[in-house]
Amino acid sequence: MKDMNLQDIVGEYREYTLTYYDGTSRKIFVTEIEAPYPDGKLIVSTTDTEGVITHANQAFVDLSGYTREELIGQPHYILRHPDMPRVAFKDMWETIQAGKTWRGYVKNLRKDGGYYLVYATIMPNFRDGEIIGYTSVRRKPSRRKMEAALAEYARLRAEEEAA
Amino acid sequence: MTYQMAISPDFPPQQIAGWYIFNTWLQNQLGVGIHLELYPDFPSQREAILNDKVDLVYANPYDAAMLIREKGFQVLARPQGKRDEAIIATHANAPFETVEDLQPGIRLAATIDPAVYLLGMMMLEPAELDESNVQVKRVESYPVAAKLLLQGEAEIAFFLKEAYEELSGLTRQQLKVLVDSQIGDLFHAFLVGPRLASQADAIREALLGMSASPKGRGVLETLGFPGWESVTLDDAEFMINLVEALK
Numbered sequence: 001m002k003d004m005n006l007q008d009i010v011g012e013y014r015e016y017t018l019t020y021y022d023g024t025s026r027k028i029f030v031t032e033i034e035a036p037y038p039d040g041k042l043i044v045s046t047t048d049t050e051g052v053i054t055h056a057n058q059a060f061v062d063l064s065g066y067t068r069e070e071l072i073g074q075p076h077y078i079l080r081h082p083d084m085p086r087v088a089f090k091d092m093w094e095t096i097q098a099g100k101t102w103r104g105y106v107k108n109l110r111k112d113g114g115y116y117l118v119y120a121t122i123m124p125n126f127r128d129g130e131i132i133g134y135t136s137v138r139r140k141p142s143r144r145k146m147e148a149a150l151a152e153y154a155r156l157r158a159e160e161e162a163a
Numbered sequence: 164m165t166y167q168m169a170i171s172p173d174f175p176p177q178q179i180a181g182w183y184i185f186n187t188w189l190q191n192q193l194g195v196g197i198h199l200e201l202y203p204d205f206p207s208q209r210e211a212i213l214n215d216k217v218d219l220v221y222a223n224p225y226d227a228a229m230l231i232r233e234k235g236f237q238v239l240a241r242p243q244g245k246r247d248e249a250i251i252a253t254h255a256n257a258p259f260e261t262v263e264d265l266q267p268g269i270r271l272a273a274t275i276d277p278a279v280y281l282l283g284m285m286m287l288e289p290a291e292l293d294e295s296n297v298q299v300k301r302v303e304s305y306p307v308a309a310k311l312l313l314q315g316e317a318e319i320a321f322f323l324k325e326a327y328e329e330l331s332g333l334t335r336q337q338l339k340v341l342v343d344s345q346i347g348d349l350f351h352a353f354l355v356g357p358r359l360a361s362q363a364d365a366i367r368e369a370l371l372g373m374s375a376s377p378k379g380r381g382v383l384e385t386l387g388f389p390g391w392e393s394v395t396l397d398d399a400e401f402m403i404n405l406v407e408a409l410k
Contacts, residue, residue: 039262040286040344044405055401057348101408119288121408135404140289143263 001078003027008065009113016082020075021089030082033114035063043118043138049131051076065111076136081109085156096124096134105141105149117146165196166218166359169208171351172201173223173276175329181385182221188382189219192369193362204303205275218356219366223247224349225277228403236354237363238399240370240391247349248324249282251341254312262289262342265319267296272308272317275301278349281409283321286342309334348402352394367393 003026013029020026043063046055056071064071064079071078080089084107095102101123107115118138124131168189170182179201186199197219202208205226211217212230222230224247230236253259269292273280284293300317302308305326311317313334324343327335353370355363373379374390383390 038345039289039342040346042285042344042346042348042405044346044348044401044408046401046404055397057346057401059345059347123404123408125404125407135408137405137408139285142289142291145291 001026001075004029004111004113008111011113013113018080018082020077020080021086021093022075028082028109029113030109030115031113033112035065035110035114035116037063037116037118037140039140041139044135045071045076046125046133046135047076048133051134053078054133063110063116064108065114070111079108081107081115083107083115083150083153083157085153085160087156087160088153092122096122097131099124099126099131105146106138107150107153108138117141117150119146165198167211167216168197168199168219169211169217170199170201170221171223171226172204172208173274173279173323173326174221175326175387177329178386181382181387184382184385188373188379189366189369193365195362205277215356218359220354220356221351222354223276223278223351224402224406225281227352227354227399228406230354230356231399231403235357235360237360238394238396239353239355239363239367241350241352241394242386242388243374243390243392245325245350245388246347247278247351248344248346249279249286250322250324250327250343251283251286251319252309252312252322252327252338253319253341254315255337255339257318257339259318259341262286265290265292265341267292268298269319270298270300270317272300272302272311272320274303274305274308274321276323278406279321279323281406282344282346282349285409286344306330306334309338313337346405348405350394350402352399353391 009029011031011033013031016028018026018028041059043060044057045053045060047053053071053074053076056068061068092102103121106118106120119141120138122134122136125133125135186197190197305322308320309330312320355366370391
């Protein structure tokens with residue numbers, strides 16, 4: 001996946017190199033600017049079994065800052081924020097690959113380096129008993145629960161970095 | 164053989180005549196007998212679907228999921244430009260401005276429209292409200308939900324957006340919207356079942372061409388939308404996945 005483009009970044013930024021579960025790496029630029037989650041909107045996307053985005057609705061386009069064309073065909077980890085611990089995604093993948101629904105609070109990275117906060121439900125889509133992909137629905141989180149989750153993620157990140 | 168048609172029970176009462184006129188129009192187009200059964204509520208229509216008593220159905224998103232996935236129905240068309248959205252409303256004088264102002268123990272008036280209920284509950288999540296800390300009062304219709312708000316018997320109510328907009332002007336003046344969903348991916352759709360599968364293409368063609376004839380346009384006017392638009396299985400699958408995820 002291509003590095004983030006500095007020309008897209010709005011505001012002061014930090015630079016990271018993220019390495020994803022499949023071994024690919026990407027340079028990203030991160031700001032502290034939050035894009036507030038609009039009331040009543042639902043971000044909906046589907047991926048194939050590898051996590052490659054196959055559908056994205058308008059709210060996904062609006063909140064992520066990417067065009068639909070930029071999202072379709074990319075791994076869902078294009079949204080991965082460096083403040084999210086690896087263990088959260090490990091737990092998510094283990095849950096959905098086992099055919100179960102995962103729910104959790106997620107900090108997502110925007111194209112412009114900012115972030116948005118969601119409560120996500122991710123569930124497998126079955127055909128004839130086989131998982132053929134996944135659907136993710138994100139909505140506005142409870143502020144209190146989101147803050148508790150972010151504090152826990154910060155602790156887990158610190159543990160991961162120390163290891 | 165006479166086939167059976169059902170219309171999702173959440174249509175506005177003023178459209179009852181329109182669906183009978185639509186049925187007459189459709190029978191003329193296809194040259195087959197179709198009986199229109201208007202089920203009084205969601206459970207009775209669902210039971211009819213489960214017992215294979217429905218061949219054609221104008222279905223809400225929740226039922227469409229089951230009809231396509233479990234009953235082998237094909238999706239043919241959806242009303243042009245129309246999407247299903249939900250509203251949470253309260254009394255105009257209520258001390259709430261946003262969903263986050265709502266507190267546990269609040270009284271909620273809700274119909275048993277399953278898609279609206281799912282959306283409404285989802286929109287309560289930012290306030291950490293769910294069935295465990297909300298008193299749900301089930302009501303038979305949206306006007307009754309509005310009445311409960313006006314009489315102070317419920318603090319909030321869930322509405323299908325379309326139904327909210329059809330409340331009288333006087334009623335709406337006394338209410339206010341706390342949040343309205345802006346999803347754009349949920350819709351009612353016209354579906355055909357396995358017994359009529361051989362006619363699916365003919366029905367789709369008739370629906371999509373309906374707005375081209377003066378007679379068709381007249382029928383559409385009574386149904387409250389300008390025409391039918393095509394919907395792919397892909398669109399329908401996306402919607403079904405969304406409904407499943409909200410359950």
